Amino acid sequence: MNTTTGDQYLVKKINKAIVLDAIRKHGPLSRAQLSDLTGLNKGTVSTLAGELIEEKLASEIGLGRSSGGRKPxxxxxxxxxxxxxxxxxxxxxxxxxxxxxxxxxVAEEQRELERRDADYALDVLAATVKALIAQAPESPYGIVGAGIGVAGIVDDKGTVLFAPNLEWENVELQRLVQDALGIPVAIDNEANAGALGEMYYGAGKEASDIVYLSVGTGIGAGIVIGKHLMKGSGGFSGEIGHTTIETNGKKCPCGNKGCWEQYASERALMDMAKPLGIERFDGLVEAACQGSPEAIRLFHEVGESLGVGIANIVNTFNPELVVIGNQMTRAEPWIRNAIERVVSMRSLPFHRRQAQIRFASLDTHSAVLGAAHYAISAFFAKERVTL
Ligand SMILES: [Zn+2]
Known part of the structure; x- marks a missing residue:
């Protein structure tokens, strides 16, 4: 007869989560090390480790170094x-x-979106993910879920409320993708996803106050304070691309005039490149690589505009680290100096001294990895108790 009460069951579940967490963060570990690290007694650790092995979440490998006696x-x-x-x-x-x-x-798929409507984008998305899932190796838990970073304002129910550059309004993305794929799906804004990607796997591993800037067609920010994403009361924070830097400036699809992203995004850059007859960002990067003075001048100009906004961020948040991600990472050689010069000219000396400006170390993969992290942490939260 099972006499375990609810409380005991919960305690065991919590302890098991503690053991798994220790193995994930600090493994390989012996049972004795696990006991020291978690404060749980050796018998408990042994039982829980046995269960984790049975559940295929942990495995035993080789023999570690002995501190006298049998090798663990x-x-x-x-x-x-x-x-x-x-x-x-x-x-x-x-x-x-x-x-x-x-x-x-372990595998990657990319498809171009030739149109902007949500139905079409969903079809392409589902096809891309199915092609990817077909490449997944056999595993005990299979595909645990998907995370999506989307260039728009997302609410806590996974609905894209507004995506000015995609021209979407009220698209129930989470439900639609979940129905199409039949796996759990988590959705967030791509700048938040990028911030998590860089914090867990990239340039921000050591820092706790980070502003990640996704500079692509638009500009969004993922703001991490004390290792936590600052999402705002409605979850909509970080729309920094729509802060005004010119009172009577260029019109923006958001309805405002003079938004930062009209001067410092990839789209702004490509608008400026039209007279050169270059239509794609790749083409402009290529021209700069070959030393085209016009291309280099354009990157320089965009770098200066980026610097203006970054100086505002540095003054506002006093971050340890500003990470520039998304497509603009590829322009680092031609924009870095312009950004640094403008930031040191326009930010307050105390703030400037502490803030490092780096380019995403995951290159253009910050958001996909952050999105995958949502799926991974949701899996562990569902299977176990998160701490
Ligand atoms: Zn705007």
Missing amino acids: VMLLFNRTAGYAVGIDLGVRYALAVLTDLEGRI
Whole structure:
């Protein structure tokens, strides 16, 4: 007869989550090390480790170093117990990656979006993810879920309320994708996803106050304070691309005039490049690589406009780190100096001294990896108790 009460059951579940968490973060560990690290007694650790091995979430590997006596068996997190899908739904593309449970990419698919309507984008998205899932290795838990970072304002029910650059309003993205794929789906704004990607897997691993700037067709920010994403009361924070930097400036699809992204985004840059007869960002990067003075001048100009907004961010948030991500990372060689010069000219000396400006170390993959992280953490939250 099972006499375990609800309380005991909960305590066990919590303890098991603690053991799994320790193995995930600090493995390989022996049972004795796990006991020291978690404060749980050796018998409890042994029982819980046995269950985790049975559930295929941990495995035993080789023998560790002995501190005198028998060499211990080491426990390692089984990162291939399942796989997650991370999706970056941009204005012109859908990029999806398949990762293991530690966020390592095992496969990748990218499709162009030739139109903007939501039905079409959903079809392309579903096809991209299905092609990716078909490449997933066999695993005990299979595909644990998908996360999507989308270039728009998302509410807590996974509805894209407004995406000015995609021209979407009230698209129930989470429900639609969940229905199409039959797996749990988490949705967030792509700048928030990018911030998480850089914090967990990239340039922000060591920092706790980070502003991640997604500079693509538009500009969005993911704001991390004390290792937590600051989402605002409605979850809509970070729309920094729509802050005004010119009172009577260029019109923006959001309805305002003089928004920062009209001067400092990839789209702003491509508008400026039209007289050169260059239509694609790749073409402009290529021209700059070959030393075209016009192309380099345009990057320089956009770098200066980026610097203006970044100086405002540095003064407002006093971050340790500002990470520039998305497509504009590829322009680093030609915009870095302009950004740094303007930021040091326009920000307050105390703030400037502490703030480092870096380019995304995950390159253009910050948002997909952050999106995959949503799926991975949702899996662990559902299976166990998160701490
Ligand atoms: Zn705007």
